[in-house]
Structures are given as structure tokens and as C-alpha cells.
Amino acid sequence: MNAISVTPVASLQPSLERLRAAWQARKPDYAQRHDDLSRLRANLKRRLDEMARIIASDFGHRSMDESRIADGMTALNDIDHLLKHLKAWMRPQRVGTGWRFWPGRAQVRAVPLGVVGVIAPWNYPVNLALIPLATAIAAGNHVFLKPSEHTPRTSAFLRDLLNSTFPEDRVAVALGDADVGAAFAGLPFDHLVFTGSTAVGRKVMAAAAQHLTPVTLELGGKSPALICDDYPIEKAAARIATGKWFNCGQTCIAPDYVLVPKPKRDALVAALRKEVQQRYGENLENLDDYTRIINEGQYARLRGYLDDARDRKVERVTLAGLPDPAQRLLPPTLLLDPPDDSKVMQDEIFGPLLPIKGYRTLDDAIAYINARERPLALYPFSNYRASVERILRDTVAGGVSVNDTLFHFAVANLPFGGVGASGMGAYHARAGFDAMSKHLPVFWQAGFTGGDRLKPPYSKAKWLIDLIVR
Structure with missing residues (x-):
């Protein structure tokens, strides 16, 4: 070859x-x-x-x-x-x-x-x-x-x-x-x-x-994960971590940002740190399972998001390891409550950076999603059927995995596609x-049909016309 x-x-x-x-x-x-x-x-x-x-x-x-x-x-x-x-x-x-x-x-x-x-x-x-x-x-x-x-x-x-x-x-x-x-x-x-x-x-x-x-x-687009107040933070963190850092976030349906109740934001950060370190090691010792960024252009783009967040004084949490430009290695990193005009909230991330946004009410979270372009994927986390049905009713997305991430793509019986x-x-x-x-x-016509009579002069077929237009 x-x-x-x-x-x-x-x-x-x-x-x-x-x-x-x-x-x-x-x-x-x-x-x-x-x-x-x-x-x-x-x-x-x-x-x-x-x-x-x-x-x-x-x-x-x-x-x-x-x-x-x-x-x-x-x-x-x-x-x-x-x-x-x-x-x-x-x-x-x-x-x-x-x-x-x-x-x-x-x-x-x-x-x-x-x-x-x-x-x-x-x-x-x-x-x-x-x-x-x-x-x-x-x-x-x-x-x-x-x-x-x-x-x-x-x-x-x-x-x-x-x-x-x-x-x-x-x-x-x-x-x-x-x-x-x-x-x-x-x-x-x-x-x-x-x-x-x-x-x-x-x-x-x-x-x-x-x-x-x-x-x-x-x-693509910015696919949100929405954690409802009832859902266990540790379980949500485990499943979001899989969806986000599989292929180092270079996935069109990776969770692009997470909406979490404000009082639970710090617990989510701690749970995500624990998940990442269990998978890859505190210092990314398990590099065999951690994918690199595809090329220098993509690496520079992602570093630009971090530079923009730094200039805006956004709190950054590196969950494990350190960057290594020589390897195009970018560690799993959280950005806490970045402003909506920051680059990381404007563009599809397509990398290992994950914004965490706190919300007050479910209405606020749904309104936040609907104020943006319709995402390729949506990930609601709730054990309350009514909450999930409300999210599904009030938002539009290309596809949904409930209480998990990515899996709707892999189910062969489900269509895959975006919207808008x-x-x-x-x-x-x-x-x-x-x-x-x-x-x-x-259409296969029969040998004998009333349609043969539907021709001028229509006066001869008035009874048939009256029958079919009743």
C-alpha cells in the first residue's frame, strides 16, 4: 500500500x-x-x-x-x-x-x-x-x-x-x-x-x-449532558467520562458540555477526577489507553481554547497528567462555568476539554439547550421517567442516550442523524x-375498471363522479 x-x-x-x-x-x-x-x-x-x-x-x-x-x-x-x-x-x-x-x-x-x-x-x-x-x-x-x-x-x-x-x-x-x-x-x-x-x-x-x-x-455541534437532581453523581460521572474521553474526545457525539445542578457541581468534579485517575492513572501512567490528538492543527486549536479560558479567568481543573506537545498529548481537563461567549462554548470542542455549567432549575437547563443550535446528541440523566420525558418533549436533538452516552450510535436498529x-x-x-x-x-390497473368511464362527455359518467366525490 x-x-x-x-x-x-x-x-x-x-x-x-x-x-x-x-x-x-x-x-x-x-x-x-x-x-x-x-x-x-x-x-x-x-x-x-x-x-x-x-x-x-x-x-x-x-x-x-x-x-x-x-x-x-x-x-x-x-x-x-x-x-x-x-x-x-x-x-x-x-x-x-x-x-x-x-x-x-x-x-x-x-x-x-x-x-x-x-x-x-x-x-x-x-x-x-x-x-x-x-x-x-x-x-x-x-x-x-x-x-x-x-x-x-x-x-x-x-x-x-x-x-x-x-x-x-x-x-x-x-x-x-x-x-x-x-x-x-x-x-x-x-x-x-x-x-x-x-x-x-x-x-x-x-x-x-x-x-x-x-x-x-x-x-456535529455541542452535544449536552444534562444531569437531573435525582441522578447519582458518581454513576453519571462514570458514563460521561466514557463518552468524553473515549478517543480523547475526538467524537462527534461526545458530551460537549455538562449541565449539573449548581450545588452538585463540585461533587461532579471530584467524581470525574476519580474516574479519570482510575482509568488512566494519577499522572496518565496508562498512556496505552489514552489516545493522542490527531495532528498539530487540532492540538493548537484546543490549546487556543485553553488560552482563551485562561484570559477570561475561567477555573481550569486538570484531572490527571500534564500536556506534552511533542506527543500531542492533552490531558482530561474541566472548565468550570465558562462564559457563553468563550471559544470553548462557541465551537464544537472535539477534544478532551469538558465545560461544566451549573444550573438552578430544570426549566433553566432546558432553556439553555434550546437557546443554541440543535445538537447531534443529547444525554439526559434521571431515574424519574417524567423528567426524561419532559426533556425529550421540550428539546430536539439528532439522537439520545438516556442515562448513558454514545450507545445510540452503535445500536444497529436505530437511525443515526442530526437536525439543523x-x-x-x-x-x-x-x-x-x-x-x-x-x-x-x-400502481397495477385491473382489466376492468370504472376509471375507463371517467372521460368526456362527463354527463355519461355523472353517477360515477357523484359516487367518488361524496
Whole structure:
């Protein structure tokens, strides 16, 4: 594999045309789709340890187990779900016509669109490439993938994996920087899936609009955890710590800030410190399980948030260890009650920094969430069903895990997607299959029907017209 090879921009359109011509010549049937997914699963499973090592080399260091879980298990889980349900999802669904159109009959068929483009990010470079790709394959499409340039070795691994799994006219991979990505987004796909930042998502949508390409945008935002007064602080801290410091916070659905009752703020700080030190050691001795920041640009951005907080005299609590710029090591850090105009409260953090905001009443906490753009994820913590239902009723988010974090993403039966600034559309499960299919309505007319009488002169069919418009 060549980790630094770049796909020429001039070759993108011919590659798309090759994929589309092959799809048009032979639409994938159930047997081909099932075989493709089965081969993809087997090849990925066989190379999981290699995948984890390669991802770690792109990050400088990343926990091998986190890669096996987040990039391996999630992709395998979704492929298993697709294989299990594929035959049923492909079956035409009969629908009623209503008495006015009897004895005709109607059905809805899920038919493939053609060629689906997938633009994948760097934070979970295999998971977020292969899940939409596998879903598009299940729906009967061919796929053109653009992995992230920020994980070049992993992108080359993906190209090698997919080249060994699929014919070149069924799945293609383009490697390259932002210029290749911009040209890729402007191709006339039949559907385009993008996962990444809101800012880049706007550019992708604008490029796709030139061809009226439908898009699924999985973006980000500031996903809050809301701890209600009744919930045990220690349990909330344990589950928030998992969601926040998995992959060193470089997760689009990581808790971006925590809302906690004011009197319990210091108890939460103590509980989070205890959790972090149990996991990584008081001085981050367990560095094998603590992932580094992906590159110098992201490290500098996160340090800038800390500098801005320092200038605003925000209280900072480092939970374990010390920064090490040479390793791009940034320790788990809390920022207590930062002002709303601080950088850490304006931007999606995407790192190991966690603001803690105290609130007075549940009404105040809900109002705080609703005053901001709709988040990709929301994490309410309460053992009172009424409190959880109130939060779910009065807020809007892309997805929710109640009394935990992250898990709604990994459940294969649940659709995953944002709302507003956090995204558009959804995939995973049936939602992804539907998004990458055309649901074709088909009406079958009977040999003899009253509709044959609905023609001028209408005076001859007045009795029939009076019947159907009653």
C-alpha cells in the first residue's frame, strides 16, 4: 500500500462514469449484495489488528482496543444487521389503494439509485467509511469513497481492503487532500453521504446542489449532558467520562458540555477526577489507553481554547497528567462555568476539554439547550421517567442516550442523524437503506375498471363522479 498516493482530480469523473456504466449494465440482485457484504465482513474481521495498528500510526498513538471497538465492532455490527434484514427490505411492500381505485392494486419497491458517494472523516476513519458504504451496497448501489486526508495510512488501508473485496467498477476509492475532496463533492452522484464538520458540510451541500444531488449530512455541534437532581453523581460521572474521553474526545457525539445542578457541581468534579485517575492513572501512567490528538492543527486549536479560558479567568481543573506537545498529548481537563461567549462554548470542542455549567432549575437547563443550535446528541440523566420525558418533549436533538452516552450510535436498529446545524437525513438500519434507495410507487390497473368511464362527455359518467366525490 502507498499511504501518500493521491488520486488525480481529472480521474474522478471517469471513475464515476465507469461505476455508473457497470451499475447500469447489471443491477445488483440479492445474491450479489449478500455476497458483497459477506466478503466485506470477512475481510475486515481478518484484518482488525492490522487496522488498529494503522489507525494508531496516523494518530501518533491510539488505543488498539478503542479502534477494535469503535471502528471494528460498530462496522461488523451494522454489516450483520444488513445481512439479517436485507431480503425483507428488498421485498416489494403491498399497500392498499382505497375503494375508489378498486380493483387495482399498489406496491412500493425499494430500487437502487445508482452510484453513492461517501466522504468519510478522520476521527473514526474505518467505521464512518464502511457503515455508509455497506449500507449503499445493501441498497443495490455502487460506491465511490473519499476517505480523510488526515489519516493517510488508514485511507490507503481502506483502498487496499476494498480493492481486494470488490471489482473496481463496483467500489472505487479516491485519495487526496481538500482539493480532491472539493472536486469529489461536486460530482453528479445519485446520493452523497458526508460526515464531518458543520462548516465543511455547508460547502459539500453547496457543491452537491449544482447537480441537485440528494445528501445525507452527518455533522456535529455541542452535544449536552444534562444531569437531573435525582441522578447519582458518581454513576453519571462514570458514563460521561466514557463518552468524553473515549478517543480523547475526538467524537462527534461526545458530551460537549455538562449541565449539573449548581450545588452538585463540585461533587461532579471530584467524581470525574476519580474516574479519570482510575482509568488512566494519577499522572496518565496508562498512556496505552489514552489516545493522542490527531495532528498539530487540532492540538493548537484546543490549546487556543485553553488560552482563551485562561484570559477570561475561567477555573481550569486538570484531572490527571500534564500536556506534552511533542506527543500531542492533552490531558482530561474541566472548565468550570465558562462564559457563553468563550471559544470553548462557541465551537464544537472535539477534544478532551469538558465545560461544566451549573444550573438552578430544570426549566433553566432546558432553556439553555434550546437557546443554541440543535445538537447531534443529547444525554439526559434521571431515574424519574417524567423528567426524561419532559426533556425529550421540550428539546430536539439528532439522537439520545438516556442515562448513558454514545450507545445510540452503535445500536444497529436505530437511525443515526442530526437536525439543523448538526445534520440532515439519517443512516444506519432501515433508515440508511431507505435513504440510499428510491421508493418506487407502482400502481397495477385491473382489466376492468370504472376509471375507463371517467372521460368526456362527463354527463355519461355523472353517477360515477357523484359516487367518488361524496
